[in-house]
Amino acid sequence: MNVPMLNDFSQELTTLNLGPTHPATHGIFQNILQMDGERIVSGVPTIGYIHRAFEKIAERRPFYQITPLTDRMNYCSSPINNMGWHMTVEKLLGVTVPKRAQYMRVIMMELARIADHLVCNGILGVDTGAFTGFLYVFEERENIYEIYEEVCGSRLTTNMGRVGGMERDFSDVAIQKLRTWLKRFPDVMREFEKLFNRNRIFMDRTIDVGGITAEKALNYGFTGPNLRATGVDYDVRVMNPYSSYDDFDFEIPVGTKGDTYDRYLVRNAEIWQSLRIIEQALENLPEGPFHADAPHYYLPPKQAVYKNMEALIYHFKIIMGEIEAPVGEVYHSVEGGNGELGFYLISDGGRTPYRLHFRRPCFIYYQAYPEMVVGQSLSDAILTLSSMNVIAGELDA
Amino acid sequence: MADPIEESAAAQATAVAQEDPNKLTNAKILARLQELFGAETFTDVEEPYGLLTATTTRERIHEIIQTLAGEQDLKMHFLTTMCGVHFPESEGKELSMVYHLHSLVNNVRLRLKIFFPIADPVVPTLTDVYATANWMEREAYDFYGIIFQGHPNLIRILNVEDMDYHPMRREYPLEDGTREDKTDLFFGR
Numbered sequence: 270m271n272v273p274m275l276n277d278f279s280q281e282l283t284t285l286n287l288g289p290t291h292p293a294t295h296g297i298f299q300n301i302l303q304m305d306g307e308r309i310v311s312g313v314p315t316i317g318y319i320h321r322a323f324e325k326i327a328e329r330r331p332f333y334q335i336t337p338l339t340d341r342m343n344y345c346s347s348p349i350n351n352m353g354w355h356m357t358v359e360k361l362l363g364v365t366v367p368k369r370a371q372y373m374r375v376i377m378m379e380l381a382r383i384a385d386h387l388v389c390n391g392i393l394g395v396d397t398g399a400f401t402g403f404l405y406v407f408e409e410r411e412n413i414y415e416i417y418e419e420v421c422g423s424r425l426t427t428n429m430g431r432v433g434g435m436e437r438d439f440s441d442v443a444i445q446k447l448r449t450w451l452k453r454f455p456d457v458m459r460e461f462e463k464l465f466n467r468n469r470i471f472m473d474r475t476i477d478v479g480g481i482t483a484e485k486a487l488n489y490g491f492t493g494p495n496l497r498a499t500g501v502d503y504d505v506r507v508m509n510p511y512s513s514y515d516d517f518d519f520e521i522p523v524g525t526k527g528d529t530y531d532r533y534l535v536r537n538a539e540i541w542q543s544l545r546i547i548e549q550a551l552e553n554l555p556e557g558p559f560h561a562d563a564p565h566y567y568l569p570p571k572q573a574v575y576k577n578m579e580a581l582i583y584h585f586k587i588i589m590g591e592i593e594a595p596v597g598e599v600y601h602s603v604e605g606g607n608g609e610l611g612f613y614l615i616s617d618g619g620r621t622p623y624r625l626h627f628r629r630p631c632f633i634y635y636q637a638y639p640e641m642v643v644g645q646s647l648s649d650a651i652l653t654l655s656s657m658n659v660i661a662g663e664l665d666a
Numbered sequence: 667m668a669d670p671i672e673e674s675a676a677a678q679a680t681a682v683a684q685e686d687p688n689k690l691t692n693a694k695i696l697a698r699l700q701e702l703f704g705a706e707t708f709t710d711v712e713e714p715y716g717l718l719t720a721t722t723t724r725e726r727i728h729e730i731i732q733t734l735a736g737e738q739d740l741k742m743h744f745l746t747t748m749c750g751v752h753f754p755e756s757e758g759k760e761l762s763m764v765y766h767l768h769s770l771v772n773n774v775r776l777r778l779k780i781f782f783p784i785a786d787p788v789v790p791t792l793t794d795v796y797a798t799a800n801w802m803e804r805e806a807y808d809f810y811g812i813i814f815q816g817h818p819n820l821i822r823i824l825n826v827e828d829m830d831y832h833p834m835r836r837e838y839p840l841e842d843g844t845r846e847d848k849t850d851l852f853f854g855r
């Protein structure tokens with residue numbers, strides 16, 4: 270019998286390049302997928318397309334000038350990166366930050382977390398075909414950026430804060446904007462949740478998609494919402510509190526299955542918790558200085574530099590990078606938008622770090638992506654990627 | 667040694683005091699480590715900024731981390747990060763790997779270091795213990811040329827494939843070394 274060998278034909282695999290620049294990948298990374306029809310058989314992620322050698326550059330820069338490197342890593346929540354770096358240097362120098370500055374930092378970091386989660390969840394909606402929700406929340410992200418602008422002067426790469434505290438105090442306008450935003454945001458958020466949480470199409474597309482077990486997630490080094498979606502309640506803000514996080518009353522939302530829907534729910538729940546923290550911090554914002562009394566490290570205000578000789582000298586010394594850090598090695602971590610963002614700093618007593626290593630959460634958990642999508646369809650892989658919130662700038666550093 | 671601790675806990679028997687005997691201090695971790703692997707395994711034990719740091723050898727590192735991953739007293743089952751460091755001045759110990767371990771249950775961290783010569787940059791891989799070690803080791807290979815024996819896919823990760831050097835080593839300056847307009851002579855006296 271001359272029957273064509275259909276068996277062989279059906280087992281032929283297609284190689285599909287998902288990325289490097291595909292609109293659905295939200296960043297520059299390539300996935301070389303082996304497809305059996307619509308089903309993914311295996312995948313190889315390739316990264317490094319926007320590698321900018323931050324760790325090498327940091328070895329040549331004084332501590333101040335490293336701040337702009339950090340806010341270009343996770344550009345969806347730059348203030349968290351900035352503050353994390355400042356806290357690392359403060360730990361090395363032994364500078365204690367006053368309570369008011371700590372509360373101000375908490376407010377800005379939580380705003381950044383909300384903006385990060387809003388973008389992630391909004392885009393997850395776009396990937397399922399629902400553009401409306403994205404428009405709703407993107408307006409709120411703009412409003413958060415207005416608050417950034419009022420506090421530090423810039424919107425995306427914020428460069429917020431200083432070693433030793435904040436650059437300037439909250440102005441009345443900033444407080445006013447914050448209060449107005451706090452009043453209007455919950456309604457928008459409720460509407461956004463109403464749009465998706467019990468939406469039949471959204472649930473069908475996300476439940477049991479891209480799941481990972483808690484054990485595997487820990488083995489892969491997951492942290493942040495991606496780990497909490499699997500049911501592990503690890504949060505740096507609670508386990509190793511920094512910046513007076515232990516003063517505030519909030520919960521750690523966890524999921525059960527670790528699939529795309531769980532990650533979405535955990536992020537939404539975290540937004541509500543962040544709102545709680547901001548409200549408490551704003552309510553109890555202590556009076557007092559907004560920076561530490563550490564003239565060797567804290568850049569003096571510009572007005573003082575013009576009129577005060579001492580301030581001019583310190584300004585010059587700091588800008589020219591003449592402050593020397595003590596010898597030592599520090600590891601400090603903060604809860605970034607998508608996980609434990611750690612800074613490992615070795616100082617040999619010079620003006621620049623001897624070695625600075627960033628623990629970028631995206632870099633660590635993105636390697637689990639092929640395992641999470643094997644056996645699923647291509648459209649599921651897109652949703653898994655956007656719900657993991659892989660930020661290309663943080664992946665490559 | 668365990669008896670007096672248990673007795674005091676039973677004697678106090680309050681909710682506040684119950685936590686204390688179980689809480690892992692750096693001294694207890696170190697005692698347990700030395701009990702497991704021998705006192706001579708760990709040198710240069712320090713506590714910079716409260717984080718227990720110890721140096722060991724590349725012959726023992728895999729065994730230590732593998733044992734700690736399944737060990738029930740310390741529960742050091744989370745590899746936070748690992749990275750290479752280059753010290754060109756120290757003869758025979760030019761390269762270093764730094765491992766950060768974390769016990770999520772006990773909420774304590776541990777930093778382990780190994781030093782080895784740049785002429786023989788071979789260390790065992792941890793990919794059989796932690797899946798997360800895969801890319802971190804590729805990064806260390808890419809930047810420092812550290813070869814991880816047994817790694818399934820030891821290729822460059824962030825830099826281009828046809829590079830023939832390891833750019834994070836100290837002998838490669840960030841900028842063009844022949845430029846004279848950016849001399850460091852008057853900078854930072």
